[in-house]
Amino acid sequence: MKAVVAVLDTGIVMSEDAVREEEQDEVINQKLEGISFxxxxxxxxxxxxxxxxxxxxxxxxxxxxxxxxxxxxGALLFLFSALLSRGLEAIQADRDDPGQSLVTSPFGHASQEIVNLLICGHAVPEVFDGNMDVGGGMTVKGIPSKVEVGFLTLLEAFKYCTVGQFLKRPKWPIWVVGSESHYTVLFALQNNIQDENELEDRERRIRQAFDAHDQSGGGGFIVASSVRQLLHDMDIIMPMDMLESLCANEFVVWNELWQALHQIDKSKGGLKSADSTGGVKQFELYHFNGIAKTVGNGSSVQQRPRLTKLRVSVPPKWTPEEYMMDYKPSASANDATGGSMGVDTQKSVKEEPAQHAPIVDCIRTRWERASCNWVGDAPSIV
Known part of the structure; x- marks a missing residue:
């Protein structure tokens, strides 16, 4: 391994008495007051x-x-350290347009290349999985492999981009959350919130194969001629009449393929199963915003970062019929399935109506149709 750390040679000598963080920070800040950058x-x-x-x-x-x-x-030194550890030549090779600034003006926001560098070690500009051939000898670079810490963005909820599975399903349940102007952190204490049943795992892998053929930059469609190759790669046996109907047009969108796969038994590589909908999944997430917010504390008002616990409920997956009807499961149906945390689902639905904030839109890019509840002020991603 090789790592580079950028530091300041300011002649600061830490007093042996300055053992607490506050005392150490005070020594540093006093020294830096007389230095201009x-x-x-x-x-x-x-x-x-x-x-x-x-x-x-x-x-x-x-x-x-x-x-x-x-x-x-500190943030500037950290950025320098990351850039130098990767190597400036490698950084430029990672990028699609090396002529663009890595920091956007006028507010100094980090580009997606910097975010990706810190998450996956490569300063690539896109958030989808792998590279995309856009024709004419041009390749657009995305996330090369699985990561330990993931990334979600409000821009996906706005349909401006599609985050790939590498970033959505990191090794650990920790996600950097991007908004239009700020980054916050979403995390869980239990790693099993990302566990999948057999059919969920199968659907995820089929979607990954679909996305590998999607040359639209995350538009959710592939050319019809790619469907046969996808079915072959995923060992899916699709009846010829269904295949011809699916490929009747020039393009095939994911929802059309998804509905077709739910008509094919899992023994033939499809997603049809009597118990394919599963049960309600319930878990807790924590959202941290490091920017100081106004927090009421009795008679006083304080400015401090905010940590919010969110209770998340994810209903069973749609069946094709429910998808067409924009189905919403009833409280009684939810109660019958139970919850992964032993929570009384009917009570959650009846007594805790779903709350909404932009962070919920981000969570839904990872867990479709998730509903969230929290105590106090809504968590802020700005």
């Missing part, structure tokens, strides 16, 4: 680069440098 040239005077080839020595040094990374220049 109004230009790149001024910053360059103090910038120093440290290279590590050992994980243990890297972690030891980072632990020592935590106070400076918590300071007003």
């Amino acid at each position: 109004n230009s790149a040239l001024e910053l360059e005077r103090y910038l120093r680069i440290c290279t590590f080839t050992s994980m243990s020595s890297l972690l030891q040094q980072l632990n020592t440098l935590l106070p400076i990374f918590r300071s007003r220049v």
Whole structure:
């Protein structure tokens, strides 16, 4: 391994008495008050680069440098460290348009390339899985492989993009959440919230294969000529009359294929099963917004970051008939299926009507038709 850490050579010597974080931060902030970073040239005077080839020595040094990374220049040093660790030549090779700025003006927002670099180690510009050949010898780069921490975005709820399965289903139940102007964090304490039954796993893999043929940038359709290859790759035996009907037009959208697969028994590679709808899934998510918000505390008002617990309920998957009717399961139907956390589902539906905020739209890009509840003010993603 090779890691590069950008630090400031400011001559700061931490007092042995400054053992608490607050005391360490105060020492750093006082020292930085007299230093100007109004230009790149001024910053360059103090910038120093440290290279590590050992994980243990890297972690030891980072632990020592935590106070400076918590300071007003910490985010910039962290970005420099990530860019240099990847390598500037590799960064430019990752990008589709190396001429564009990695930080957008005028507010200094991180580009998607920076977000992807921090999540997957590659400064690629897109959020779908893998690369996409758009013709003319041009390839658009997405997320190359599975990641440990995922990404969800409000822009997908607005139909501006489609986040791939690599980012939606990370190794750990932690997601960076992007809005139009800010990033927050969504996470769970239980990793099993991402568990799938056999048919859910099968549907996910078929959708991944479908997306691999989707050259529209996440539009949700493929050319009809690609359907046969997809069926072959996924070992799906589709009756000829159904296949001809499905491919009657030039393009096939995912919903059409999905409905057709629910008419094919799972023994033939389809999604038809007597118990394919499963039960209501209920779990808890936590949302953290690091920007200080006004919080009422009795007679006083405070400015502080906010952590919100969300109770999430995901109803059974649609059957094709329910999909056509925009079906919404009744409270009695939900109660019959039970919940994965042992929650009384009927009580949840009747006594806790679903609440809405933009974070719910983001959650629904991962769990369709999810409903959420929380106590107090709505969680904010801005």
